[in-house]
Amino acid sequence: MKSKLPEVGTTIFSVMSTMANECGAINLSQGFPDFTPNKYLLDRLSHHAHSGKNQYAPMNGIPELRQAIATLTQECYGRAINPDTEITLASGATEALFVAIQAVVNPGDEVILLDPAYDSYAPAVTLAGGICTHISLMPPSYQPDWQQIEAAVSAKTRLIIVNSPHNPTATVFSDDDWLALANLAEKHELFVISDEVYEHIVFDQARNSAHRYPALFDRTFVISSFGKTFHATGWKLGYCIAPPALSVEFRKIHQFVTFTSFTPAQYAVADMLNKYSDEVHGLGDFYRSKRDCFINAMQASRFSMLPSAGTYFALADYSAISDKSDVDFCEELTREHGVAAIPLSVFYKAPPNSRIIRFCFAKREETLLDAATKLCAL
Ligand code: PMP
Ligand code: GLN
Numbered sequence: 001m002k003s004k005l006p007e008v009g010t011t012i013f014s015v016m017s018t019m020a021n022e023c024g025a026i027n028l029s030q031g032f033p034d035f036t037p038n039k040y041l042l043d044r045l046s047h048h049a050h051s052g053k054n055q056y057a058p059m060n061g062i063p064e065l066r067q068a069i070a071t072l073t074q075e076c077y078g079r080a081i082n083p084d085t086e087i088t089l090a091s092g093a094t095e096a097l098f099v100a101i102q103a104v105v106n107p108g109d110e111v112i113l114l115d116p117a118y119d120s121y122a123p124a125v126t127l128a129g130g131i132c133t134h135i136s137l138m139p140p141s142y143q144p145d146w147q148q149i150e151a152a153v154s155a156k157t158r159l160i161i162v163n164s165p166h167n168p169t170a171t172v173f174s175d176d177d178w179l180a181l182a183n184l185a186e187k188h189e190l191f192v193i194s195d196e197v198y199e200h201i202v203f204d205q206a207r208n209s210a211h212r213y214p215a216l217f218d219r220t221f222v223i224s225s226f227g228k229t230f231h232a233t234g235w236k237l238g239y240c241i242a243p244p245a246l247s248v249e250f251r252k253i254h255q256f257v258t259f260t261s262f263t264p265a266q267y268a269v270a271d272m273l274n275k276y277s278d279e280v281h282g283l284g285d286f287y288r289s290k291r292d293c294f295i296n297a298m299q300a301s302r303f304s305m306l307p308s309a310g311t312y313f314a315l316a317d318y319s320a321i322s323d324k325s326d327v328d329f330c331e332e333l334t335r336e337h338g339v340a341a342i343p344l345s346v347f348y349k350a351p352p353n354s355r356i357i358r359f360c361f362a363k364r365e366e367t368l369l370d371a372a373t374k375l376c377a378l
Contacts, residue, residue, distance in 0.1 A: 005123050012119065012346045016330065020340035026371045029330070029340040031167070031312060033231040033362040038279060041230055044268035057263040059255050061089025061239065065266045068273035069239060072280065076199075077211035085244040088251055091261040093197045093225035093238035098124045099257055100221040100240060101159070103249040104191045105130035109158040114144055116168055116347030118195065121161050133157065134349035139356055140306055140317075142169040146180035153188050160185065163195040165202055165310025168344060168358040172202055172310040182215035191246075192220040197228050197238070200283040202310040203291060207284070211241070218243050221250065226269050228312075229280055231362075235265045287312050287361070290368065294361040297372030312362035315344070319355040321378050326357050333357075337378060339371045 016029035027034075036042070060066065066083035073081050081087060090096035097120055105111060107129030113121055115136045122132050133152050137144060149160075162181060164173035173181075185192050194210040202208075210216045221242040227233035240250055273280070295305050295314060303316040322329050326343030334340040342358040345351035361368055 005126060008123050012342055016334065016340050016342055019331065019334045023335050023338070023340075025334045025338045025340045026367060026374070027340045028359040028361070028363065028371055029334075029342045031360045031362060032233040033312075034367055035231065035364050037231045038272065038276065040276060041232070041268055041272045044271040045264050048264040048267040053263050053267050055263065057089075057260045057266050059260050060084075060251060061087065061261070062263075062266045062270065065089060065270040065273075068270045069241070072273060072277060073211060073241065075277070075281075076207055077209050079211040079217075081211075081241055082244070086241055086247055088240050088242075088247055088254060089261050089266060090238050090240060090254060091258045092227060092236035093195065093223050094120050094236075095254070095258055095261075096221075096223045096238045096240040097121065097161075097193065097195060099250055099253045100193050100223065100242070101125055101130075101161075102128050102253050103221075103246065104159050106158070108156060110154055110156045112149060112152060112157060112160040112190075114149070114162065115349055116142075116344055117161070118163060118167055119347060130158075131156075132349070136348060136350055136352060137169065137171075138352055139315075139354045142166070142171045144173075144177060144180075146177070146184065150184055150188075153184070153190070157188060157190060159191045159193065161193045161195065163197075164208070165196075165198040167198065167311050168313055168315070168342065168347060170306070170308035170311045170313045170315060172205060173208065174205075175208070178208060178210070178213050178216075181210075182213045185219055186215045190219065192216055194220055194222045196222055197225040198311040199224055200229055200280050201287050201312060202284050203288045204309050219246075221246060226265075229283065230269065230272060232265075235262065235269075237261055237265050237269060284310075290361045290363070290365070293365050294359065294368045294372060297369055298375060301372070301376040302378060303375060306356070308361075313358050313360055315356050315358055316341075317354070317356050322355070324355075326355060329355070330357055333375075337374055339374050 020027035105128035225238035306315040
């Protein structure tokens, strides 16, 4: 059979988590918490499952949850969103990203990706018949060079995909970055997908979003995920906020990809947002202490830790320890030293010549300290 994705193998997140499980390694590779979500959220899930909320939810998501998302967006970014025409629930941000890409990319269209880019973007572009234009963000700052990005825009460029706070580099867009993006998109009439799944996990500055930049409103799909926000990655509940005309196209595709998402989770998350939205607003503080715990413990190691301004990831330069490629080093780390991490090169079309890997610190303090003890022995 002719493969539609000949260059694609198994996602690094499955590869590394499988290896970590086989070896009994502490898994700081794939990004997921090793602690339980809020008890109220779990109780509401059970409550709704036991009280009959077990059939298909409306295709766009239940009204209670769409309203709660509109309220949260207003609280966070001061933007009024119409929950009926602009918000669509999806089965994880992954589905929302896939659907948004299918909605705007036609065969032959070019799509700008900033590498290291989350690994689901490029295959979704390819399946839509699009062509990826990769721009490399370079260590150690990974700052976008907007002139270089603009120089890559051609008459065929239709979409740019951005992600702030950024997985895997843990960088966060500045106001200047958002303004540069808005100018670029307006000037060249580009659509924008703004992957904001870590929007609430920022440490050194206020939360920011495409929702704050009016020049982006008419052309942007903003995508987020309750997996990150409520420590429940396995619930696969995400959403897309886009202006009505774009939401219409998004929904045409969403209805035939999954149609709708897990009903009891939608009710439970709506209850959680209505009762404990302070948990969302406190997420940056919550993860800051985990970041500090891990990065401080790693000071005694030969890894050189890069700053983490957002997300629940931290990068580490291992060039003082090994000359191996990052893929080989991650395998050695998992099999021989009992800690799994993610190599950065897999997120690039043209990887820079660096020795940098990603650790996830969405873990209990004891997990982080156990992992740091092993890493300090290298
Ligand atoms: N985008 C980014 C940048 C992510 O890190 C992730 C999850 N790790 C996703 C999208 C997918 O989110 P979900 O699990 O809700 O599908
Ligand atoms: N986004 C998670 C990470 O970056 C993984 C998600 C997945 O496994 N698909 O680790």
